[in-house]
Amino acid sequence: MTQDPLLALTHWAETGQRGALAIVVKAYGSSPRPLGAMMAVAESGDFVGSVSGGCVESAVVQEALDTLAEGRPRLKTYGISDEWAWEAGLTCGGKIQVFILPWQPNQVWRELLSAREHKEPVVLGVGYEGRWTAEVGLFYRDGRTVGELARHALALADMLTAAFREERARSGAVLPDGRTSVLIIPFFPPQRLIIIGAVHIAIALVRFANELGYETIVIDPRPVFATSERFGHADQLLVSWPQEAIPRLHPDPGASIAVISHDDKLDIPALKLALESDVRYIGALGSRKTMARRMQLLREEGFSDDALARIHNPIGLDLGGRTPEEIALAIMAEVVATRYGREFRGKALG
8 A cells, every 4th residue: 555645536436435635734832743744644544644743643543533524624733832732742742743734636736746747847736725725726837727726826926936946835814814825835846965986885875865755866887886775775776877767867956966986087077067067966075175076177177267166076974974885874964954054164063
């Protein structure tokens, strides 16, 4: 059985079973699940997904079953200050609002699943309070829209722009009366981590990136390093030179490049191509002396100091580790920090 709430709802509908969708539309304090977290509930009581990490799931299941029985959506608040404090309170001390609606396989949900399958960035809008309650819409980067909520695209323009830019869910009132609220949830393809060099560090780096949901691609022309035995856990293993493989991958802002072969024949071409792209993160393994020499070579290739400043070196946050696994952890920590706009100049954390 899938652990994806939307796929679960689709499966239940295909087998003749109704389902409800619960979505976190507001989160306060130290709530364990973010805006947009989803849980699907079948009329049998089965559920997939989570809205609180386990704190209030049983209460939400019952609300979902009531929603299916009545055929009307509902908005519920859970936290230590409400009537569920003892029975279903958030032990972490946070508070969430959960919108629960009867689910039907309409065009919005079908196109959302199709966009995810084809790795096309889209934003889902769900009205959860006020005049647009239970209206849904799907919004594409090129301006296409689908669903009831699509007619309010102009009113939602600022929220949609921010969601596409930041890749984060947003929630709030969108009309002057303050009584109409919408949740905006971006659905983007998985972040990609492109690793240059099938070295020992890369084995752990792929493992950590996989756990965080990144698509992992390892590039190395040396067959003795780039073996399926060592990198069977990578999404792609390309036994190829970086200058051949990287252009075929079309690196974009959803990609990060970690250059860790420690071999100029691989690293210099990879750094050139990375700098010519708009990838989010570029990191290079190597001592300061090695990188100074590489920087000079790249300057001679026409790259400015501002362009070269995009390269993170020493690669990774300074966590103090020295083993390949610890270095991989530091690299992945820096990749994630860069994704969310957190820069640690000087790298030291303490």
